[in-house]
Structure formats: structure tokens, C-alpha cells
Amino acid sequence: MDLKEIIGKRIKAGREKRGFSQGKLAEALGWNNYQTVISIESGQREVKAWELAKIAKFLGVNLVDLLEETGSEKPLPYVLWREVPAEKKPEIKSQFLKHCEDYHFLEQTLGLSNQTSKSLPTLNGDILAMNFEDAEEQANFVRESFNLGHYPAVTLAKTLEDYYGVKFLQFDLGKGGSGASTKSDLGVCVLVNSSEIPWRQNFSVAHELFHILTWNESLFRQNDQDAGFKSQNEKLANAFAAGLLMPEEAIREEMRRMGPKGECQTSDLVAIARKFDVSTKALLYRLRNLKFITADTCERLQEDPDFQNLDRLSPQKNASAANRLGDRFLRLAYQAYNREKISRARTAEILGVPLASLKRHLEEKGLPESASHAITLCHS
Numbered sequence: 001m002d003l004k005e006i007i008g009k010r011i012k013a014g015r016e017k018r019g020f021s022q023g024k025l026a027e028a029l030g031w032n033n034y035q036t037v038i039s040i041e042s043g044q045r046e047v048k049a050w051e052l053a054k055i056a057k058f059l060g061v062n063l064v065d066l067l068e069e070t071g072s073e074k075p076l077p078y079v080l081w082r083e084v085p086a087e088k089k090p091e092i093k094s095q096f097l098k099h100c101e102d103y104h105f106l107e108q109t110l111g112l113s114n115q116t117s118k119s120l121p122t123l124n125g126d127i128l129a130m131n132f133e134d135a136e137e138q139a140n141f142v143r144e145s146f147n148l149g150h151y152p153a154v155t156l157a158k159t160l161e162d163y164y165g166v167k168f169l170q171f172d173l174g175k176g177g178s179g180a181s182t183k184s185d186l187g188v189c190v191l192v193n194s195s196e197i198p199w200r201q202n203f204s205v206a207h208e209l210f211h212i213l214t215w216n217e218s219l220f221r222q223n224d225q226d227a228g229f230k231s232q233n234e235k236l237a238n239a240f241a242a243g244l245l246m247p248e249e250a251i252r253e254e255m256r257r258m259g260p261k262g263e264c265q266t267s268d269l270v271a272i273a274r275k276f277d278v279s280t281k282a283l284l285y286r287l288r289n290l291k292f293i294t295a296d297t298c299e300r301l302q303e304d305p306d307f308q309n310l311d312r313l314s315p316q317k318n319a320s321a322a323n324r325l326g327d328r329f330l331r332l333a334y335q336a337y338n339r340e341k342i343s344r345a346r347t348a349e350i351l352g353v354p355l356a357s358l359k360r361h362l363e364e365k366g367l368p369e370s371a372s373h374a375i376t377l378c379h380s
Contacts, residue, residue, distance in 0.1 A: 005043030007052070012041040014059040017076055019090040028058040030258040060093075060098030062349075077184035078217050082207060082234065085177035092171060093180075099329070100182065100189040102350045103167045106332040107187075111343045117165030120188065121145060128229070132239040132289075135210070139243030141349075142213070150250040154275035155200040160209065161328055162360035168205075170326045179204040183215045206241035239289075246276050246286045252317040255292055266301075270310055278311045301316045334367050 015025055022034035022041075029051060031037070039045035047055070056063045077098060085092050106112075123138045143152055146159055160166040165308045166188045173179075178200070180191040189341040190208045193200050212231075223229040256345040269284050271285040283301065288298040301307045330351065337347040359369045 002043070004046050005067055008041045008043040009049055011047075011059070013326050014061055014066070015041075016322060018059060024090075025055070025058065026084050029054055060091075061093035062101075064157070077182045078221060079180050080211055080220055081180045082178045082204065082237075085173045091282070092173065092177070095171065096169060096180065096191050097182070097190075098184045099169050100184075100281045103169070103189070103329050103332070104186040106329070106336055106342075106350070110339075112332075118163055120164050120166075120205060120213060123210075125214070127214055127219065127233060127236065130236055132236065135236045135239040136243035136248075138210075138213075139240045139327050140247070143208070143244055148194070148244075150205075150247060151276055152247070153199075153245050156209075156245070157205050158201070159280060161324060164188075166190060166212075166325050167329070168192060169329065179208050181208040181211050183212060183217070188212050197275060197279065199273065199282070202245065203241050203279065203282050204245045207237045209236040209244070210240035222244045231242065238285075241288045242282060246283065248277075248290060251290060251292075253284060255287075266307065268309070280307070325327055330365060330367075334362065338370070 010295075011025075015022070022037040026032075026034040026037050029036075035043065039046055052066060053063060056066055076081050077100070079096065105321060114297055121142065123142075125138070132319050141365055146152075146156070148155055148159065150363055157168065167186075168190050172195045178193055178196065182189050190205065190212070192204050192208075196204070223233075249274075254275070255264075258268060267289075269280055269283055275282045278284070284293070284298055284301055287293045288295060333342075333347055333350050336342045337344065342350070344358065345355055348358045351358070351361065353361045
């Protein structure tokens with residue numbers, strides 16, 4: 001098999017694995033029809049260097065992956081979606097898994113793969129038999145085990161990332177997707193929608209944590225087309241997230257401060273939601289489940305346009321720790337580059353920026369491109 005055939009075979013395998021049609025690949029390359037793709041995949045046409053680079057980027061693989069022939073193909077890690085993006089699901093999934101691979105590569109390159117992060121607990125219980133009370137009980141156990149305190153949203157993501165080695169990545173999923181997670185030999189990886197408000201990102205982190213701690217890939221694959229199972233699994237994850245981020249006793253303490261009249265203002269709900277770093281919608285459902293408000297009141301407020309605008313009128317980003325999800329990925333790439341373990345071009349490719357823009361991109365993140373000076377450390 002010559003090089004053209006090897007490359008064609010690898011392109012076809014990568015395309016089919018990620019669910020792309022030949023027409024979709026042709027469109028990404030700017031070709032008028034997919035006959036060119038057929039010629040390339042059959043080994044009849046040689047691929048130009050610039051074409052190969054664009055194909056690798058579109059398929060979410062490293063360039064070297066298209067140039068090497070392997071004896072066996074490993075299946076892609078399974079991705080569990082919270083809400084499937086309305087558009088470009090295959091592209092987003094491919095990009096997510098490519099970043100998971102790059103994240104894992106950076107850890108190995110920096111020698112971090114041999115450092116043992118604390119293992120995440122596994123929640124006991126059959127997802128199919130679990131109820132909302134079980135999910136909240138599990139949330140209490142996790143909060144105490146992680147020592148998250150009264151306001152877990154403040155430290156949850158950082159605890160998961162720096163102490164348990166969870167890999168966070170952020171993409172713009174638009175209005176149709178809230179997040180996803182995967183658990184494989186690449187580690188535990190969580191995808192968060194960067195276009196969502198910080199409070200909703202916090203909830204997504206807690207929501208995906210439930211799936212990670214109850215991970216059952218064979219069950220997930222088996223029930224991919226079972227809408228009833230998916231709905232129940234998502235509701236359990238929501239109950240877990242609400243219980244984790246808004247501890248019952250802490251919420252009861254806040255409501256006692258409302259005074260003896262048994263009423264509160266919408267502004268009170270906003271203040272409490274911000275204190276727990278969650279959305280007002282999430283707080284509303286929590287108050288309903290704890291029976292501080294009726295289901296009718298909850299539904300009425302949810303349909304109120306003014307109430308719906310409360311989170312949109314709040315500061316969107318910058319001040320939120322959730323907006324820093326994925327910073328560790330950036331830091332590892334920066335360290336590997338400055339330690340000369342990866343090239344400048346590889347760094348730009350991993351970070352998804354043009355090579356010419358790498359310096360500016362790093363500086364915008366507060367990282368000078370060249371800041372390597374040997375320092376002798378004193379060990380006691």
C-alpha cells in the first residue's frame with residue numbers, strides 16, 4: 001500500500017468514525033462536489049499539504065494521525081450529552097474529543113500522567129431504580145466528601161480540576177446544548193457551553209458530575225434511543241446538582257432570614273441565587289422541592305417574562321470562576337511550549353489559534369510568550 005492509499009484510508013476512517021458524509025468534507029474544503037473526496041479516499045488522488053492540514057483540523061485529528069497506519073482502530077470514547085446541540089453535533093463532538101486527546105497529551109508530555117490525582121468516588125445505586133431523594137442523598141455525601149461547605153459552587157470546579165484531575169473544556173454550543181461528559185482512558189472530561197451565563201455553567205458542572213460518578217457506558221449506549229431513560233437520567237442529575245449546590249440547611253437558613261411574615265420579594269431570590277452562584281431558575285425549583293413555594297407559584301414565576309430576564313440582566317462573565325473552566329488546559333499548553341517540549345506550531349494547533357496570532361492570544365490571557373528563565377530551587 002503506497003502513501004496515497006494509506007492517507008486515503010485514514011481520511012475515510014476518520015470521516016466515517018465522526019459521522020461526516022463525503023459531501024460535508026468536500027464542503028469544508030471548499031470543493032464543488034464530493035468526487036474529489038472519493039478520489040482521495042480511494043488513493044487515486046494525491047492530497048496537497050494544505051489540504052491535508054485542513055482535513056485534519058476538520059476531522060479533529062492530529063496531522064500525524066493521517067500519515068500513520070495502525071493495525072487496529074480504537075473506538076471513539078462515548079460522549080453523554082445533556083442537550084444535543086441543534087447544529088453541528090458531529091463537528092462539536094469531534095472537536096471535543098480532539099481537545100480531550102490534546103489535554104491528555106499535554107499531561108503526559110509534562111510528566112503529569114504519573115502523578116496520581118485523588119480518585120473520584122463511585123456513587124452506589126442503580127440509575128434505573130434511583131429516585132430524586134436518592135440523588136439528593138448522594139449529593140450530600142459528595143459535598144461532605146469534597147469538603148465544599150455551604151456554598152459549593154464557589155469551589156466545586158476548581159476542586160474537581162486541580163484535586164481530582166477532571167478536564168474541563170468550553171465551546172460555544174449555542175442555545176441548543178448545555179454540556180456533555182466522557183470517561184475513558186483519556187480521563188474524565190466535561191464540556192461546558194461557553195455562551196451560557198456563569199450561574200448556569202455552575203449547574204452544568206454539578207449536573208455532569210452526577211453522570212461521571214454514576215457512569216455506566218454500557219447502559220448509556222443501550223438506552224441511547226430510549227427517551228424515557230434519558231429523561232429520567234437527566235432529571236436525577238438535576239436533582240443531584242440542585243442538592244449539591246444548594247444544601248438544604250443553608251437554604252432553610254436563608255429563608256428564615258426573610259422574617260416571620262412568610263413572604264419575600266423577587267429581589268430576595270436574586271440575592272440568594274447570587275450568594276449560591278446559581279441561576280434564579282435553579283433556586284426556584286429548589287424552593288419548590290423543599291416546599292417553600294407551591295408548584296403553581298413556581299410555574300407562574302417561570303412564565304413571567306420579567307422573572308425570565310433576571311439572569312440575563314446580571315453580569316454575564318469575567319467575575320465568575322466558572323468562566324475560567326479550561327484554564328488548566330491553557331496553562332499546560334503554555335508550560336509545555338516554554339519548556340520546549342512542543343513546538344510553537346503545535347502549541348497554536350492545540351489552542352486552536354493561527355500561528356501568527358499565538359503571541360497575541362497568550363498575552364490576552366495574561367501569559368507572555370517567552371518567560372522561561374531557569375530558577376534554582378532550595379529544598380529543605
